[in-house]
Amino acid sequence: MLYVVIAFLWTSIWFYLLFGGADFGAGILELFTTERNKSRTRRTMYRAIGPIWEANHMWLIIAIVILFVGFPLIYSTMSVYLHIPLVIMLLGIIARGTAFAFRHYDAVVDDMQVVYNRIFVWSSFITPLFLGIIGASAVAGRIDTNAHSFVQAYIFSWLDWFTVAVGFFTVAICAFLAAVFLIGEANNEKDRIRFINKTRSSNIIAIVFGGLVFVAAQFEHIPLVTWVFGNPVGIIAIIAASLSLIVLWYLLHKGRTKILRLLAGFQVTMILLTVTYEHFPKIVLFKDGTYLSLIEHHGEHKTILALGWALLIGSVFILPALFYLMYSFKKPKTENS
Amino acid sequence: MNDFIAARSQMALSLGFHIIFSCIGMVMPFFMAVSHFYWLKTGNVLYKNVTKAWSKGVAIFFATGAVSGTVLSFELGLLWPEFMKHAGPIFGMPFSLEGTAFFIEAIALGFYLYGWNRFNKWFHWFTGVVVGVSGLLSGILVVAANAWMNNPKGFDFVNGKFSNIDPIKAMFNDAWFSQALHMCIAAFVATGFAVAGVHAFMILRKQNVLFHSKAFRIAAVFACVAALLQPLSGDISAKNVAKLQPSKLAAMEAVFHTEKGAPLIIGGIPNEQTQTVNDAIRLPKLLSYLAYGDLNATVKGLDSLPADERPPVSITHFSFQFMVALGMFLVLIAVLYFIIILKKRSWQEKRWLLKLFIIATPMGFLAVEAGWTVTEVGRQPWIIYGVMKTADAVTPMPGIVYSFYIFTCVYISLALIVIFMLYRQIKMVGQLYDIPQQENIA
Ligand code: HDD
Ligand code: HEM
Ligand code: HEM
Secondary structure, eight states: OHHHHHHHHHHHHHHIIIIIHHHHHHHHHHHTSOHHHHHHHHHHHHHHHTTTHHHHHHHHHHHHHHHHHHOHHHHHHHHHHTHHHHHHHHHHHHHHHHHHHHHHHOSSOSTHHHHHHHHHHHHHHHHHHHHHHHHHHHHHTOBOTTOOSHHHHHTTTTOSHHHHHHHHHHHHHHHHHHHHHHHTTOOSHHHHHHHHHHHHHHHHHHHHHHHHHHHHHHHTTOOHHHHHHSSHHHHHHHHHHHHHHHHHHHHGGGTOHHHHHHHHHHHHHHHHHHHHHHHTTEEEEBTTSOEEETTTSOOOHHHHHHHHHHHHHHHHHHHHHHHHHHHHHHSOOOOOO | OOHHHHHHHHHHHHHHHHHHHHHHHHHHHHHHHHHHHHHHHHOOHHHHHHHHHHHHHHHHHHHHHHHHHHHHHHHHHHHOHHHHHHHHHHHHHHHHHHHHHHHHHHHHHHHHHHOTTTSOHHHHHHHHHHHHHHHHHHHHHHHHHHHHHHSOOSSEEETTEEESOOHHHHHTOTTHHHHHHHHHHHHHHHHHHHHHHHHHHHHHTTSSHHHHHHHHHHHHHHHHHHHHHHHHHHHHHHHHHHHHOHHHHHHHTTOOSOEESOOEEESOEEETTTTEEESOEEETTHHHHHHHSOTTOEEOOGGGSOGGGOOOHHHHHHHHHHHHHHHHHHHHHHHHHHHHHHTTOOGGGOHHHHHHHHHHTTHHHHHHHHHHHHHHHHHTTEEETTTEEHHHHSOSOSOHHHHHHHHHHHHHHHHHHHHHHHHHHHHTHHHHHTOOTTOOOO
């Protein structure tokens, strides 16, 4: 049952990265869109994510609940040492979620919209940035449980070149996912071209940041190269991702939006697979070389059993309903002008 | 303010904020479903307008409730890591089931809000009902988690170690039923009176009277039925507290000294120094009767506890009295309302009745906040009753004070924006829904 629980944990992180990521990305794209096109990007986005955006963010909750029920030591350790980035991420989530709802449902359309928009786009940027930082800090081996000063324990546990680079890489990935996704949602040729160009630029930026992550890792003496290329799974995943990227660029103009989405999703999946595979089951690495592991540091057997069943039964209800929701709102491509 | 107090205040603030949104998220879908049902049955477009207007409000509240809930699930760890390290696996069961309930709620809400004219109309209606049912379910589950903190079950605690964990037993602790029942009714009371009050106000202002009357009726009936049930369920709660948490009962009722045939103290100012209650009305033997069903039962006082295990008396006592007073006032309104309806009088012409409802607008929510203060402060100094002290659970990170200030600012601004948005929704009713003023009530 432990492996079932771990699989659910991984899946919810994965889905959050894909769906939540595309959702953040839409806001990031808006941030980097010229004034003239902003409202069009926005309208496309509403149509695309309106009905499912609540559900997209539930994956984060599921991951957190799995952590604190099943792996309490991991949850509480991260909460203590990564308190500050977690709080910043939370503020981002608050700002973004409410700004989205407010600008969507406000009865009056006036200058307040500008305020909501500004909050929305900036928090769309900040939140994944810190999500990336948090994820990277868990494995960067900077968390110092023996630290004596505030700065050592609560700042340098998460702040260095590597984690920041990963943060920006995450932001770029989100933007990339959103751009690919929106190609299929555009309802006129001009928008479509715009999103194709955005896909290109965000992809290039993601690759550049990916490179910077390696540079930063080198600089911080983190053996990222061995992590990624030190095992066959990592190598195969990276090769597969690169090949699919070539296919994606080739198909960009061909209008095969479904395949494009699958390819983009595939690449992100491969990246997540690579970084998690090498570490599994270690999820938090400490400065003194000790670690917390999903296999060794879990809750009692009975808890894991109950949690596993709760997740399995829950998914019987959730997954069909979720797919039906996505399907229903994809189906009629009306408003084709 | 030290970090410990800051952490507690931040927790209280976040929960106090979240609870408002979750009550609305639990109850409004039912109001919507009723109104929607009338629209499907009668074809009266007013009901459709009411449903749509409410669903916009619900969307705003849902989003705010969802983010504040997300914050809470992190805050449990950010503020109380030591607590979560041990409690997580024990009381986590309801939380993991709750995850499912939330998910279904979010999915159903997607169907409901965006599904007008898209699906079979009864399927669409049904998704609205699902939103309500899963909201209620998640409320019950999360309260079961809180009840475990009051009545920790499902583990052995030997030499400071938790072992032999049974999450199912922990979930069905002895406090969950009375707390969940009382909470669910409270959500209906609070939301019902808040909604009814707003519509009553618009009726008195003579704006879109037909529209607001329909809305008022639905909310008021729910609110009044729930208000009548609430004291009954409160009595069950009180008896349960007397059994499970004598220290909380003592603080609620300001019983300083253990007493046989204890009087019920109404009002009064507890003085923790002299251990007396001044200026109170005392109804002889009533407390013994209410708590244990026996006029001569012994009620344990705070003096039966070591000094470092006594909860704060004044806050708990005042909050409890405040909740009960509000509850009684709402019962009075409910009785008046039902008398008028049963006598088939036109309530719309009774301006004083509408005014009473306007006065009652915030009262349900005030009672909810007061009630939670009783539950949480009355449990102090324990975070897990009798097992772990709150002070031992707090995060080691210094500087929580600043985090508290930041969150206070955030929550205040959010509250202001939500009020502002609702004000705009209500103001726009006339234009948005193009209400035919002359339309007959179908
Ligand atoms: C609309 C709100 C509302 C109203 C009118 C009342 N209550 Fe209440 N009360 C709550 C809302 C609430 C609450 C916020 O929902 C609490 C907090 C925890 C809980 O389970 O319910 C609560 C807690 C609570 C507790 C503590 C339970 C515990 O710690 O386990 C008791 C003893 C009562 N209530 C008793 C009453 C009585 C005798 C009332 C008589 C009118 C009453 N309440 C009205
Ligand atoms: C499952 C539900 C809940 C859980 C797990 C929970 C947990 C906690 C925790 C961990 C604390 C800090 C420790 C303490 O001071 O006792 C706390 C305090 C508090 N909570 Fe709850 N709580 C829950 C429900 C609520 C709700 C709904 C409210 C609503 C308003 C609330 C109000 C408070 C207050 C006022 C405090 C501060 C107590 C004090 O200052 O002494 N709680 N709660
Ligand atoms: C420690 C305490 C609590 C935690 C950790 C918590 C967690 C959450 C989370 C994560 C959400 C967002 C889910 C979504 O997107 O729908 C949420 C929403 C919700 N919570 Fe809480 N919650 C707590 C206390 C409570 C209490 C005491 C109640 C009710 C009695 C409650 C009832 C709800 C409801 C009904 C929603 C749905 C949101 C809506 O419809 O507006 N929660 N909560």
